[in-house]
Amino acid sequence: MRIAIANDMFMAVEALRRIVVKIPGCYVAWVAYDGVEAVNKCALDTPDLILMDVLMPSMDGVEATRHIMSESPCAIVMVTASVNRYAAKVFEAMGYGALDAINTPALDDDGLLNKIATITRLIGKSSRRRSPPIHRPKSLPPLIVMGASTGGPQALTTILSQFPQDFGAAVVIVQHVDAQFVQGFATWLNEQIPLPVELAIADALPQPGKILVAGTNLHLVMRPNLILSYDKEPLNFSSRPSVDVFFRSVAKHWTGKGVGVLLTGMGQDGAQGLKRLREAGWHTIAQDRKTCVVYGMPKVAVELGSAVEVLPLEAIASACIKFLPNSKLPG
Template identity: 30%
Template sequence: MLVDDSAVVRQVLSAVLSKDPDIEVIASASDPIFAMDKMNQRWPDVVVLDVEMPRMDGITFLKKLMSVRPTPVIICSTLTEKGASTSMQAMAAGAVGIVTKPKAGLKGFLEQDAGEIIQAVKAAASADMRRVKALSMASLNPTAKLSVSEAIPALEARGTVAMSVTTDKLVAIGTSTGGTQALELVLSALNRTTPGMVIVQHMPEKFTAAFADRLNKICPIEVLEAKNGDRVINGRALIAPGGRHMLVKRSGAQYHVEIVDAPPVNRHRPSVDVLFRSVAKCAGANALGVMMTGMGDDGALGMKEMHDAGAETLAQDEKSCVVYGMPKEAVKLGAVDTILPLKDISGMIEAYGRKNT
């Protein structure tokens, strides 16, 4: 079901979704009041929801929906500064995904970005709503799937090879659908002695800054949207900015991040595979790789490289995942040493930090 006060947007989104034979638009509504009347007649598997609408705003409707009958909801909004903040509130209320609605150029959206909304709807449909409590977000890029080497051919030349032993450890985390809530639970349980962390959460451009700022306010550790050259240090988590890749490079025994513009990898930018592969090359056995909830296989190959380079690796278990996709693919490749429920991941990270090198 589509809920948006713009008739043009409803028409365009309906045409976008109709491109996929597995998706049926059963109804549309101009505001939440009309939407609830139609939903009582036939309940949808996924709702695509605007935020600012007459009679009832989208966030109020979302909260009402989650209390009555939890249903996967994708927020479709513009990327203004205010919109980013509003959409973060929607994630906290229980939305499982977000796609960018252009301020103009709906024809271009229909022709060029159909894959984004289609993949977001499919990801939402597979979400385990029992696990969706707050801050779930996914952003899938429809661009053709590329490997890390194709997207960033000079990766091998970045930084130097890993040191065999160093006291400077790091933790690399990859996640997608359901990951914002999962990251909040993990990061809020860590202390400032925790090894520095580098994180890829599939999220659109401009939203990662608001997400990092929110986490920084509620977590004991420092959480930042990564900037080129930021150092990976104890008690700090760097989140890859939406729309750009993040790599780790080494200078002496210290680690820094490099933010690069390059094509999407596995249809994602930032990509977990890009991050994990750089960690495998620059940190090797001095790193811990963590794969959490998410749709697809981004990061599986990179985690296998980390594993083969001597890094410790762990994955979130199926029962605690909103979508058991990315961890499952890593396990299938033999890239995972340990499988844990979400509640135990922070303890594992801290235990890793206490190990002697």
């Protein structure tokens, strides 16, 4: 059974996740950290069951339940620190269609295990293990993927600052930087450009107008259902996260329109992945020698024939926008 988690508390998410994976035949379909995100994700990828927190920012679990049950209905169990304390909200959510409620479990709590088992029988889902089905979003925004290393932060700022605030594409970036500094990098980048920048968390889905940045020393990858995840494999890549690993996973799974960009950096990471994107029908761009701080990664890409275009840094943003419908440079 595919179970989603909607909860703004990381510790609660982890507790729920650990309980879900204990149940034969169950796995976490996605995680949302507020009600708006839960509604949007459910519309794109409706699970069998949502474990819905009652109190969340942006939109609480009650209102999220109302939207979901009217737009993309599924089984919902309300999760709260105290069912008794928030009884009014719990009953309101049940009035919109939530099946039940339970107190936020501890890691060793069997109450939720039993609750999920009951709901599994109720909605007729088998507990027998099987390969999880692939649920793809019905429509995909254009996707821009970028890889960079030495000199990357300034190069990325130059490109991203030219994208308008109403940008219709999703953007995902792999920048070679150690995990202990990546949050600072994302915060700094967010201050330089008009579009919002966030770390790519596990189970995130690329969204129009949002920039996601690889956030750990594991490889960022795209799964068959198009959500982002992290993987320690392959182990034999010196760059972690690897641009190659990410680009290859995107080329394999993303069926929408896309642009791949390989920027300044030492070594050859990303060159083979950019070639895979080109072979999959993507428009691919490598930064030119003159504007690179280190002409390594783009150089190898050019030699391999991975790039459709080789462009100076200042021209890359407009080249990306040319391939996106109804977009234009600001000003």
